[in-house]
Amino acid sequence: MDCLFCKIINREIPADIVHEDDEVLAFNDINPQAPTHVVIVPKQHIATLNDLEEGDLGLVGRLAYTAARLAKERGFADDGYRVVMNCNDQGGQTVYHIHMHLMGGRRFTWPAG
Numbered sequence: 001m002d003c004l005f006c007k008i009i010n011r012e013i014p015a016d017i018v019h020e021d022d023e024v025l026a027f028n029d030i031n032p033q034a035p036t037h038v039v040i041v042p043k044q045h046i047a048t049l050n051d052l053e054e055g056d057l058g059l060v061g062r063l064a065y066t067a068a069r070l071a072k073e074r075g076f077a078d079d080g081y082r083v084v085m086n087c088n089d090q091g092g093q094t095v096y097h098i099h100m101h102l103m104g105g106r107r108f109t110w111p112a113g
């Protein structure tokens with residue numbers, strides 16, 4: 001499958017991996033927008049949020065749980081951080097394998113751009 005994140009999961013493309021378990025891989029974003037910018041992906045290929053099925057709900061919970069765990073490990077959980085999932089073109093999605101961005105270590109504004 002011609003999917004960048006599947007290739008990272010399969011170790012066909014290198015990445016700076018910061019967490020792995022049976023269901024999830026997390027790695028540093030190549031173009032970080034914050035002191036911590038980690039991309040958290042399910043190992044299962046799901047193209048967009050619109051493609052989620054009821055059986056996948058636990059997986060999305062695991063993305064959020066992993067984000068919170070990494071934020072705690074890095075010491076900015078209490079100060080606060082931003083998690084983002086972009087969906088399709090207008091949402092800013094560029095890689096069509098669902099992922100959660102974890103960004104921390106600076107103050108974020110709202111609404112997002």
Ligand code: 5GP
Pocket residue numbers: 004015016027028029030031032039085086092093094095096
């Ligand atoms: P999206 O725009 O789809 O929400 O997020 C995709 C993210 O993947 C972007 O923040 C982008 O910088 C990151 N990215 C794109 N290609 C690579 C890559 O080859 N390696 C890593 N580590 N991150 C990538």
Ligand code: ZN
Pocket residue numbers: 003004005006007044045046096097
């Ligand atoms: Zn994929």
